[in-house]
Amino acid sequence: MDNYMKLEIPGKSQNEAFARVTVAAFAAQADPTIDEISDVKTAVSEAVTNAIIHGYENGPGNICITASLTGRRLEITVVDYGVGIEDIEQARQPLFTSKPELERSGMGFTIMENFMDEFSVESKPGQGTTVRMVKIFDGPPERNKA
Numbered sequence: 589m590d591n592y593m594k595l596e597i598p599g600k601s602q603n604e605a606f607a608r609v610t611v612a613a614f615a616a617q618a619d620p621t622i623d624e625i626s627d628v629k630t631a632v633s634e635a636v637t638n639a640i641i642h643g644y645e646n647g648p649g650n651i652c653i654t655a656s657l658t659g660r661r662l663e664i665t666v667v668d669y670g671v672g673i674e675d676i677e678q679a680r681q682p683l684f685t686s687k688p689e690l691e692r693s694g695m696g697f698t699i700m701e702n703f704m705d706e707f708s709v710e711s712k713p714g715q716g717t718t719v720r721m722v723k724i725f726d727g728p729p730e731r732n733k734a
Contacts, residue, residue: 595653599644599668604636607653614655615662620725627703628662628723634696635666635719643670643717660725667718673711
């Protein structure tokens, strides 16, 4: 592992932007494209927002975000110790939401999966959820012409 970061934040909505920007700043050392950084920011936002809204149901609790960079491979984990997910397969279905009253789109996991190269989620009811995402940076097009 070439480089590593760990961030632990309270699960409050105002910390979502901080988490997104922090991971993006860490990832910037791999010289990704603007689109690649945008994908990472979006995926981290979705993962952190899910932890706040679903994991802790807007109650107290911390979210731990780690990221490692090995060459051009960024691996991110977002962990909450909240209520967990009863049925991960159901939760991964596009448009499924356990909080329709909040007008949630139910697209969080789908967005994470589509914006990243690898995506997995593990959860145990009453123990929390771990989202793991990997992005392989291609970098600026001019670098790939060799």
